[in-house]
Amino acid sequence: MVQYSKKIQAVPEPTIRRMPSYLAFAEGLMRKGQQFVSSTQIANYMNIDPTQVTKDLSYTKIVGKTRVGYEVKAIVEVLSDFLGFSVMDNAFLVGAGSLGSALLHDSGLNHFGLKIEAAFDINPSTIGRKINDVEVFHIDQFRDLAQELNVIMGIITVPAENAQTVADLMVAWGIKAIWNFTPARIKVPDDIIVQNTTLYSNLAIIFNKLHQEKREE
């Protein structure tokens, strides 16, 4: 009768997953100068059902106009706020390898409200370097800096076998959420939020669909 990752969640997770795409689409339309967009258009872009879009947007305070659609500017503003993208949150990244480096180079994270304040590693050849203006420190340095800088998120991009060690460290730092890019599952106290982002799930889905296609033909 244990509750696994309790969901007292008003907004369905699939909805949250889709919203950043709506936002990105609306931002594109705004750049093009389009003032209104209908659920049909968004749905067509996303390859989903239009009522899904309507329902998703109904969780926010956006209201559409019959026969016109939603105001593009409103979608951008309301969705950014709703998703927490309009307030900047600070993060520390541990593991300045190729994946860590890719994240440090991704300006989209900044655009969507995440600022990586510093990176950490144990590899002497990367320590001291700056990756896209973010300095790489030895992991033992600055451990107390997290609280000072109000860093709420830790990003793990180390090899899978070190994930737990890094996670423990981050918890000790007082971090509130961990974004885990390793395939390893980490154990943390209940009040710490963990988001696992693993490529291989996506790969599995692609292969599954590919082989399904083969079965059908």
Next chain:
Amino acid sequence: MVQYSKKIQAVPEPTIRRMPSYLAFAEGLMRKGQQFVSSTQIANYMNIDPTQVTKDLSYTKIVGKTRVGYEVKAIVEVLSDFLGFSVMDNAFLVGAGSLGSALLHDSGLNHFGLKIEAAFDINPSTIGRKINDVEVFHIDQFRDLAQELNVIMGIITVPAENAQTVADLMVAWGIKAIWNFTPARIKVPDDIIVQNTTLYSNLAIIFNKLHQEKREE
């Protein structure tokens, strides 16, 4: 009444998503020499319900032993096959920037059945270089090589605004599946499989949970 991305899918997608983690866990246990593993153990590792594990594994031909669990070796073998990880598939990657480079460095893709045969870009400074032994070509080169090499997957790691152009190119190459790492949604013929992998969905979920926590306390 249009059917969006029809699912004549025996195995639920959430199940497919979890399976690579079961596999990785079992591989770890095998390295440690553990011979059997119970659904309870796997569930504990994954932070999910044990019956979920049982149900997921029931889609494969793995059978467990009462009071003992599943044979670790069987999980590794059956799951690898089931997920299509034991046959090597070939891919081309377009966009040899930081994210593309990170993927080229990821040995996990190789381990899970994906071989990136070549990378493409338009940036003269990367063209001709080798990233982790994979050569980077100009995008106009070797367009017909895809069929010869039996490349079935295209990986898009270019800036979002170029995603559609690259996708069109890949379709022309005769590719069967596209792994799209840009936030842009691409339009392709119905028989092409598209898997969108965007970081920002994960970011949205973390922020949502963070703000929920705040609301609760």
Next chain:
DNA sequence: AAGTAATAGAGAAATTTTTCTTTAATAAAA
């Protein structure tokens, strides 16, 4: 040898998510 506890597995129930249906509004066309 008998009892206990842990487990797989099947099926039912509950929950969550998506899709369908209906209604009302209104822009555009006739």
Next chain:
DNA sequence: TTTTATTAAAGAAAAATTTCTCTATTACTT
């Protein structure tokens, strides 16, 4: 001005997914 078509929105229905319940099995303990 009237008609038609498109749309948002709410609620119902359907579908998908997860969790619960029960049974049978069997390793381990007493």
